Amino acid sequence: MTLTLNHFTVRTLDLDATRDFYQRVLGLTVGPRPAFPFPGAWMYRGDHADIANAVVHLIGLDSRDPDGLKAYLGDRDAASLQGSGAVDHVAFFADGLAAMLAHLREQGVPVRERTVPDLGLHQLFLEDPNGVMVELNYPAAEKAALQA
Structure with a gap:
């Protein structure tokens, strides 16, 4: 069996801020x-004609009309939506570390960095407006080049 990540979904009380984060910060x-x-939005990493590129699905909670979401996906307590719940984080492979670090500084997005030498990865950790942890994995060589 071959298994690849199709997408992850974030239920949010602030659809606009969450959509803006994934657009402005991750492109x-x-x-x-x-x-x-x-309500909701599908966020794509490339060509909109390829459904496999819809890697982040956003679900907006409308407290005035929750029945559509309840009927389709089931009910969730709004208090459980802060942070990652049982999911610790979502991760993407990426390139262009220097540009992303500059972009995050410019956008005022706090970031934690870590290098995993055994895997040759340099990781950035940031949170979306809902407290969901997003991990960006870059080749460690990109970090080494920045320090040279």
Whole structure:
């Protein structure tokens, strides 16, 4: 069996801020999304014609009309939506470490860095507006080049 990550979904009380984070910070774009009976957005990493590029699905909670979401995906207590819940973090492979670090500074996004020498990875950890931890993995050689 071959298994690859298709997408991850964030339920949010602030759809606009969450969509803005994934656009502004990670460079994803809003693309086509089915006509679900609840608010949301699908964030793409590339061509909108390829559904595999819809890597982040956002679900907006509408307290005035929660029935569509409840019927489709089930109910969740809004208090459980802060942070990552049972999921610790989501991770992406990336390149362009120097540009991303400059971008994060410019955007005022706090970041923690760590290098995993055994794996040859340099990691950035940041949180979206809902407290979901996002990990960006870069080749460790990119970090070494910045320190040279």
